[in-house]
Amino acid sequence: MNERVTTPYEGHHVDWDPDAEIEAPLRLHRTTARPEWMDYNEHMSESCYLLVFGDSADAFFRFVGIDEAYRAAGHSLYTSETHLHHRHEVALGEPLELTVQLLDHDRRRLHLFHEMRHGESGVVLASAEQLLVHVDMQEGRSADLPDELLGRLEAITAAHAHLARPDVVGRPMGIRRRA
């Protein structure tokens, strides 16, 4: 058991390449369902889905330039909301492939959609819709992203513009009764 929550990408710095083609959606994280994520009946615990989405989000942050050095300079992205949809159970050892779609952004906020798929069958196992806010950590309040990072987000938005908007995005939760 780790003393604290860690991600596989801690300490990794990614250089932004303005000429590289941007995947749509981005595929930045792959993993295998680990023994410590399993519950007593050998399925992944509900709360570990978010751990895996968090690792994918961390890979995305590094992709746009938000890493330890960026945070040490005083700013970071904070999660404001996360809406998870659990579609299928995950068994020990299953390969997991994560995708990230940038749905929208403004100067301070990012709206992301993550999918977790089975690495071989491609079946969608879960999704996470997230709203993130860029924060000045010293002030404890939201702050504009620097132009350099906004430019990167613009480039990703342009590359993702043709992707379909997933049908669960923005959908409220509730018990829908047949009329």
Added chain:
Amino acid sequence: MAETGVPSEPFTAYRQPVRAEWLDYNGHVNDASYATVFSGAHELVLEDLGLSADYRASHQASMFTVETHLRYVAECSRGQTLTASTILVEADDKRLRLHSELYADGVLAATAESLYLHVDTTTGRVAPLPADRRARVEAMRAAQAGLPRPAHLGLGVGTRP
């Protein structure tokens, strides 16, 4: 609703000190750890309804979480005590929906809304709750029906009340 014995107040049994393994690099409770905390708080409600681990073993059926919507309000850190206040928002014969407020030393830190489906674990299919459990769920729902609802209930991501 006094005849059901279910109090007309939120369910507040959850109480846990912040654990070291929930923290991230800067000593705050990590985003993903809130899912662990809310799952623990909701499990106590399911236990109270007779729908937790014992039920799974005795009935070969279980409540599965299909959706969870977390809203992060304030950071929590080491040394704080977390408490939760949960209401059963709505239910039918196969589904129930819970909403929890999480407090760190009495200050609102996050909220979660979760939708659960009752699944027959032998077939993997959604199945109606047995009559006795359905009655317990309905008793809690009815007892809490008059409680104030948070304005964000049922709103999608990015939608403010």
